[in-house]
Each structure stands twice: as C-alpha cells, then as structure tokens.
Amino acid sequence: MPIRIPFKVRSPFLSLIANGCTRAFSGRRYAGEEAGIALDWVRKFESRKLGREDVHLEFTRSSGPGGQNVNKVNTKVVIRCPLDSTPWIPVWCRENLRTLPAYVPSSRSIMVTSTRFRSQAQNVEDGLRKLHDTILSCIRGFIVNEPTEEQRQHVRNLEKKGKAKMRIEKERRGNVKSLRSRVRFDD
Incomplete structure (x- = not known):
C-alpha cells in the first residue's frame, strides 16, 4: 500500500517512499527536506507513549541475586518490536533501525530486556521506555542538522x-x- 504524502515530492528519496518502495537505505543520513520530515516524525514520536499492544511481550525468570522471588516469579520481560509489521514505524527509518545492536535478524525485530525491578509491571514499563529511547536515539543519529551561516x-x-x-x-x-x-x- 503506497504512503500518501500531502505535498509535492521533490526528492528521489521521498518519491521512493511515496511509491511504496521498501528499498534499503542502510546507514542513510537525512538532510534538508528529508531531515525536516524525519524531525517531524521524531517530535511526534517523542510525545507518543508505547503501549503493550504495540509490541510482543515475553516473561521469564530473572537471573542473579534476589532469593526465592527470582526463582519463582517471571519478572524478566523480553520486548520484541517487529520492524516489518509495525505500522507506527515509518518505512524510511526501518533500515536504520536494523543497524542497532538490539536488532535480531532471525526475527527481524528489535529486542529489549528489562530485569531492573522485582515487579513484572515495573519491568514492562522500563522495557517500553528503553525501546522508545533506543528508537529515538537511533533516528536522531541519522539526522543531519544544517549549520547556520554564523x-x-x-x-x-x-x-x-x-x-x-x-x-x-x-x-x-x-x-x-x-x-x-x-x-x-x-x-
């Protein structure tokens, strides 16, 4: 399904997106008009809070110190965010997300774990925050800000x-x- 862009497409990058192309842009830096689009998405994504329905959650037992709680309760959370089937991640940033160390090629997803807290609910919130921060920092790293004349x-x-x-x-x-x-x- 092609993505609808409400303005005139001037760049070859944007025309590929507009025509539904999923060609790899590995390590591509965004500058000029592309950077503006990427920055708009980053601003919107900053205010968006990831929910449980946005990702796949798995729970297992944590390791390390903690006594019986660690041995009996599934408090460790493993969060997987599949890149190909996630509608809230734009096509243009998926290839850059594939460069992350958290990317798992076998499942084509980003995987984040959290074992920081003794509570499962707190670990879920911590893992969702980690995933959100990971995605933001990755995309921000590929945006090139144009220098001012000064x-x-x-x-x-x-x-x-x-x-x-x-x-x-x-x-x-x-x-x-x-x-x-x-x-x-x-x-």
Whole structure:
C-alpha cells in the first residue's frame, strides 16, 4: 500500500517512499527536506507513549541475586518490536533501525530486556521506555542538522587560523632543517 504524502515530492528519496518502495537505505543520513520530515516524525514520536499492544511481550525468570522471588516469579520481560509489521514505524527509518545492536535478524525485530525491578509491571514499563529511547536515539543519529551561516563563518575562521599556524610551523621546521646542512667553506 503506497504512503500518501500531502505535498509535492521533490526528492528521489521521498518519491521512493511515496511509491511504496521498501528499498534499503542502510546507514542513510537525512538532510534538508528529508531531515525536516524525519524531525517531524521524531517530535511526534517523542510525545507518543508505547503501549503493550504495540509490541510482543515475553516473561521469564530473572537471573542473579534476589532469593526465592527470582526463582519463582517471571519478572524478566523480553520486548520484541517487529520492524516489518509495525505500522507506527515509518518505512524510511526501518533500515536504520536494523543497524542497532538490539536488532535480531532471525526475527527481524528489535529486542529489549528489562530485569531492573522485582515487579513484572515495573519491568514492562522500563522495557517500553528503553525501546522508545533506543528508537529515538537511533533516528536522531541519522539526522543531519544544517549549520547556520554564523557556524559556517566560524569554521572558515578556524580553518584560516589553522592554515596560518601550520605555515608558521613549517617555516620554523624548515629553518631548523636548513641549519643541519653541511657548512661550506669558500677558500
């Protein structure tokens, strides 16, 4: 099913999305108009709270210290978020999510575990928060913010200073090396 974009498509990236293409954009950075779309999605996703219905939950017994509670109660939560069948994750960011260490290729999902609390309900909330933060940090890492004119000017000034400093250092090293040359006596 093609995704409907309500504005005129100018970029080849956006036209691929508009035409329903699921081509891999591994490690693709988003800049310009694409970054704007990605930032809009990030802002919406920041305010969205993941619920139990958005993911697959599994419960097992935790390991480590904790006495009988650890041995008897399934408090550890394993959260799996399948990338291919999750409608709230856009097609354009799925390939970048596949670069995460939490991605499990065999199930094509992101897997997060939580054993922080003794309570199952608290571990579920903690795991959902971890998943939410993981997705946000991954997508933010691929968004390139355009520098302002002031930042560009600052970089140009730093480059000029660096070149001048390098030139002075090269001249100094050249003088030191020229002093090492053989001394000629004109007799």
